[in-house]
Amino acid sequence: MSRPATVPRELSFEPFSGSSAIAAGVITRRMLNGPSWRRILPDVYVHKSSYHPDDHRMWCRAAAARLPPGAAIHELSAAFLWGVDLLPRRGPGQVVVPVHVALPKTARRYSHPILKSAYRTFAPDDITSLSGLPLTTGVRTAFDLGRSLPRADALGALDAVLRRRVVTRRQLAAYIDTRRGVRGLRQVRGLLAIAEPLSESPMESRLRLLLHDAGLPKPTPQYRVKAPSAGKGRFVARVDLAYPQWRIAIEYEGDHHRERATFRKDVYRFNALREAGWLALRFTADDVLRRKEQVAQKVRHAIAERTT
Numbered sequence: 212m213s214r215p216a217t218v219p220r221e222l223s224f225e226p227f228s229g230s231s232a233i234a235a236g237v238i239t240r241r242m243l244n245g246p247s248w249r250r251i252l253p254d255v256y257v258h259k260s261s262y263h264p265d266d267h268r269m270w271c272r273a274a275a276a277r278l279p280p281g282a283a284i285h286e287l288s289a290a291f292l293w294g295v296d297l298l299p300r301r302g303p304g305q306v307v308v309p310v311h312v313a314l315p316k317t318a319r320r321y322s323h324p325i326l327k328s329a330y331r332t333f334a335p336d337d338i339t340s341l342s343g344l345p346l347t348t349g350v351r352t353a354f355d356l357g358r359s360l361p362r363a364d365a366l367g368a369l370d371a372v373l374r375r376r377v378v379t380r381r382q383l384a385a386y387i388d389t390r391r392g393v394r395g396l397r398q399v400r401g402l403l404a405i406a407e408p409l410s411e412s413p414m415e416s417r418l419r420l421l422l423h424d425a426g427l428p429k430p431t432p433q434y435r436v437k438a439p440s441a442g443k444g445r446f447v448a449r450v451d452l453a454y455p456q457w458r459i460a461i462e463y464e465g466d467h468h469r470e471r472a473t474f475r476k477d478v479y480r481f482n483a484l485r486e487a488g489w490l491a492l493r494f495t496a497d498d499v500l501r502r503k504e505q506v507a508q509k510v511r512h513a514i515a516e517r518t519t
Contacts, residue, residue, distance in 0.1 A: 219232075219237045219238055221237060222237060222238060222256075222258065223258050223260075223261065224258070224261050225257070225261070225269075225272050226251060226252075226255050226256065226257040226269060226272045226273035226276055227255070227256060227257070227276060228254055228255060228276045228277075229243050229250075229254050229255065229256050230254050231276075232256075243256060246259070247259060249262045251270075251273050251325075252273050252274070252276070252277055252323060252325070252326075253277070253321075253323075254276075254277070255273045255276045255277060257269065257273070267288065267291055267298060267308075267310070268291070268292070270309075270310050270325055271284055271288055271291070271292060271310050271344060272344065273310075273325075274288075274310040274312055274325075274326055275343075275344050275345060277326075278312060278314075278345060279314065279315070279318045279319075280315075281314075281315035281317075281318070281333075282312060282313060282314045282315060282318060282345065283312070283313050283333065283337075283338045283345045283346050283347055284310065284311065284312055284313075284344060284345065284346040284347070285311055285312065285313040285331065285346065285347045285351075285352065285355060286311040286313075286347075286352070286355050286356060286359065287308060287311050287356075288308075288310045288311040288312070288346075289311070289346040289347045289352040289355075290352055290356060290368065290371075290372065290377075292341055292342075292344060292346055293341070293346075293349055293352060293372070293375070293377045294375050294377065295368070295371045295372050295375050295377060297356075297364075297367070297368055297371065297413075308327075309324065309325050309326050309327040310325060310326055310327065311327050311329075312326060312327070312328045312329075313328075313329055313330070313331035313333065313347070314328050314329070314330055314331070315330070315331075315332075316330050316332065318330075333347070333351070336348070337351040338351075349372070349377040349378045350378045350382050350383055350386045351386070352372070352377070352378075353368070353369060353372045353377060353378045353383050354383065354386055354387065354390070354399060356368035356369065356372070357369050357383075357395070357398065357399030357402055357403065358393070358394065358395025358396060358398055358399040359395055362398060362402070362420070363416070363417045363420055364413070365398060365399070365402055366402045366405070366406060366416045366417075366419075366420050367410075367412075367413035367416035367417065369383075369399075369402055369403060369406040370406055370407055370408060370410040370413075370415075370416045371413075373406055373407075373408035374408040374409070374410070374411075380403065380406070383403055384403060387399060387400050387403065405419070405420070405423055405429075407419065407432050409432040409433045410432055411433065411451075412463070412465070414463045414465065414496060414499055415432070415451050415452070415463050417499050417500070418451070418452065418461070418463050418494065418499050418506075419432070419452065421499060421503050421506055421507060422452075422461075422507065422510060425503075425504075425507035425510075425511070427507065427510055427511060427514070428454065428514070430452035430453055430454055430461060431452065431453045431454070431455060432451065432452055433449055433450075433451065434449065434450050434452070434453035434455060434460070435448075435449050436448050436449070436450060436453070436460065436484060436487060436489060437487075438483075438486070438487040439487075447480075447483045447484060447487045447489075448460075448480045448483060448484055450462055450484075450491070451463055454514065454517075457490075457513075457514055457517035457518065458487075458488055458489045458490065458517065459489070459490050459492065459510075459513050459514065459517060460484055460489050460490070460491040460492065461491075461492050461494070461510065462491060462492070462493045462494070463494055463495075463499065464477075464493050464494065464495050465496070481493075490513055490516075490517065492509060492510060492513060494506055
């Protein structure tokens with residue numbers, strides 16, 4: 212959509228502080244109150260063509276326009292800006308989580324449905340800038356997610372930040388060692404020990420944690436099953452989790468597996484696994500979330516059968 216010549220180009224695409232723009236002489240109060248602009252936070256405006264209510268990045272920029280010195284975007288919102296989308300959703304593209312912002316203790320907290328603010332104390336090197344937005348560093352973001360989220364969610368977050376290379380395992384371990392007496396330290400340290408960058412979804416992370424907590428052997432993630440043949444072997448399938456020594460595959464089946472094309476591929480895959488001598492165990496979200504003991508028992512029973 213083309214913008215009228217009266218619209219300052221530097222204000223056309225991103226949220227901005229109205230009072231700052233007026234003080235800088237790039238816009239007038241009369242223009243700001245006209246039909247081209249939408250107020251989305253107190254004193255924060257965006258051009259009507261750039262307003263997308265389900266765009267979390269837009270809301271992060273809007274929040275940044277209101278942040279006092281020393282404040283930063285953190286936790287889930289910082290992870291989003293680092294390329295790790297852990298935001299809960301109601302439907303495709305509909306983000307319901309507010310922007311998470313951390314304020315220095317000297318700042319005044321104000322409430323707004325799209326902002327979730329908390330007082331935090333950061334070291335100077337805990338905060339950086341990304342595309343002009345103040346946010347916690349990758350390692351600090353990973354640390355906060357690993358210690359603050361519920362345990363299963365925290366493991367999924369650590370898996371994701373390692374997979375996206377926001378931080379390395381060594382960097383996070385070194386950072387943890389510098390934090391003494393911080394709430395959640397035991398959780399993040401324990402989860403980092405079992406975090407897996409090859410995990411491809413939060414539910415796979417939950418399934419791995421379930422097996423770990425049940426005292427079962429650590430499975431190999433994203434294992435490529437090959438059937439015996441001449442040379443290196445014929446590729447059969449890549450499975451979520453595997454015990455290669457017992458030829459057991461463990462798969463998480465999300466709702467997309469109900470689609471006709473996916474269902475047909477799954478039938479082919481699991482028949483191919485069986486022909487290759489593999490046992491495939493398939494679990495749904497209800498299994499992982501509500502029938503944990505039964506899942507662990509089925510895996511334990513399968514291992515016992517394969518070792519006798």
